[in-house]
Amino acid sequence: MTIRYVREFKGFAGIRLESDDIGTADDPSIILLHGFGQTRKVWEDVAVGLEQAGRHVINVDLRGHGGSDWPSDSRYGFDAYVEDLRAVLGQMRTRPVVVAAMHSGWIATAALAEDAATLASGLILVDPPAEKGGQTVRAAAETVSASLLQGLAKPDYDTKLLDLFHVDGTGERLSVAAPHINIPVLLIRGALGSVEPDTASPAFVAAFPDVEAIDVDGGGLLVNAERTEAFNGLLIDFLERKQPRFIPEYRSGSDARTLRDAMGCFATGITIITAHAADGKPIGITANSFTSVSLDPPLLLVCIANNAGSAETLRSAESFAVNVLQIGQQPVSNLFAGKGEDRFAGTRWEVGEYGAPILPSSLGIFECTRNALHEAGDHFLLVGKVEKASFEPRRDPLLYFRGKYRRLHFT
Numbered sequence: 001m002t003i004r005y006v007r008e009f010k011g012f013a014g015i016r017l018e019s020d021d022i023g024t025a026d027d028p029s030i031i032l033l034h035g036f037g038q039t040r041k042v043w044e045d046v047a048v049g050l051e052q053a054g055r056h057v058i059n060v061d062l063r064g065h066g067g068s069d070w071p072s073d074s075r076y077g078f079d080a081y082v083e084d085l086r087a088v089l090g091q092m093r094t095r096p097v098v099v100a101a102m103h104s105g106w107i108a109t110a111a112l113a114e115d116a117a118t119l120a121s122g123l124i125l126v127d128p129p130a131e132k133g134g135q136t137v138r139a140a141a142e143t144v145s146a147s148l149l150q151g152l153a154k155p156d157y158d159t160k161l162l163d164l165f166h167v168d169g170t171g172e173r174l175s176v177a178a179p180h181i182n183i184p185v186l187l188i189r190g191a192l193g194s195v196e197p198d199t200a201s202p203a204f205v206a207a208f209p210d211v212e213a214i215d216v217d218g219g220g221l222l223v224n225a226e227r228t229e230a231f232n233g234l235l236i237d238f239l240e241r242k243q244p245r246f247i248p249e250y251r252s253g254s255d256a257r258t259l260r261d262a263m264g265c266f267a268t269g270i271t272i273i274t275a276h277a278a279d280g281k282p283i284g285i286t287a288n289s290f291t292s293v294s295l296d297p298p299l300l301l302v303c304i305a306n307n308a309g310s311a312e313t314l315r316s317a318e319s320f321a322v323n324v325l326q327i328g329q330q331p332v333s334n335l336f337a338g339k340g341e342d343r344f345a346g347t348r349w350e351v352g353e354y355g356a357p358i359l360p361s362s363l364g365i366f367e368c369t370r371n372a373l374h375e376a377g378d379h380f381l382l383v384g385k386v387e388k389a390s391f392e393p394r395r396d397p398l399l400y401f402r403g404k405y406r407r408l409h410f411t
Contacts, residue, residue: 002051009091011063012083013075018067019060023051028243029094032059035102036165039066039156049232054245058096060088064158076164085111089119097122097243101192102129106170109204113177117404122184122242124235127192130202131171171203178207184242190216191231267401270325272336273302274357275317282344282357283310286337288400290322298386299371303379309339314382317370321356324364326395327407332359333398354387364391
């Protein structure tokens with residue numbers, strides 16, 4: 001039995017966006033975005049098919065369409081739609097795959113440009129039109145497909161939006177955005193009509209770092225029942241490869257990479273551990289295995305790999321410092337995580353009060369004396385007594401999650 005209810009989201013400037021919420025929220029999520037002059041009804045059969053394949057579907061009406069608000073100020077500019085989608089993504093409990101038809105593909109690309117990996121897990125573009133400047137949607141529709149405005153009566157959408165959604169300058173904006181979208185992307189061409197060279201290959205698509213393209217043979221409307229099953233097959237094949245329903249599982253003795261990926265689900269800050277070698281040379285290493293141990297006495301620990309280049313120095317160091325990094329220090333993190341470079345040559349540093357090198361632009365600095373050392377498999381635990389701590393309350397932390405740098409996302 002299909003689980004379904006009407007769900008509302010708060011869009012840009014407080015506008016109410018209505019959607020169908022279909023399936024179980026614990027399943028991988030999909031957001032469906034229809035084309036202009038349509039409503040979420042066009043995705044109905046697709047949504048049900050995806051739910052039956054084990055997906056949680058959010059089928060949204062764009063502003064000015066269907067059950068969503070039709071703004072009294074007629075705010076139908078490109079950026080209003082972009083911010084609507086970013087608002088919806090910010091209200092999701094998981095990172096969904098976004099499926100966007102026609103001009104909604106432009107909206108989705110622009111919305112994901114800044115921080116795709118924190119907002120979505122994949123992007124599927126269905127017949128995005130070629131970018132041609134100086135046009136409204138009404139004018140551009142003539143070059144896209146005669147099917148754009150078919151199948152619905154005018155009361156199903158605010159006809160004013162067709163003249164107010166200007167696409168001038170969109171091509172350049174999308175070309176700049178696409179290279180930064182480091183999530184899997186699928187382009188499906190011909191699902192909403194015949195594949196034509198002028199409209200089937202938008203220039204910006206080639207700029208995505210991880211993109212696949214599929215041509216659908218035969219033409220005809222996706223909303224026709226005979227095409228929905230084949231279309232769903234394309235979607236589900238992509239989803240199962242890029243966002244599988246069944247979670248990876250590690251058991252003792254199996255692939256260590258799976259265990260590492262599981263450990264990577266714990267989001268952490270990033271630190272640089274610094275000390276002086278016996279010859280007085282400063283050493284440092286990037287580490288995210290760091291935690292507070294005790295407030296009385298004030299203890300912390302860091303976990304260091306036995307094969308790390310600075311491991312022997314840290315094993316014997318009587319004092320060391322933990323420098324907690326802020327968002328502007330990603331290059332410093334990469335530098336100290338690498339090998340074979342003079343890490344301190346181009347880095348601002350100074351000697352702390354307790355003898356260890358410190359990085360004064362860090363979010364937080366803990367100057368420690370050695371308290372204990374414990375062997376732990378292929379790592380060792382270095383416990384330090386905190387002698388001095390300082391921090392900068394106006395900065396935000398540099399984060400690490402699933403093998404990538406992250407930033408705080410405020411909703």
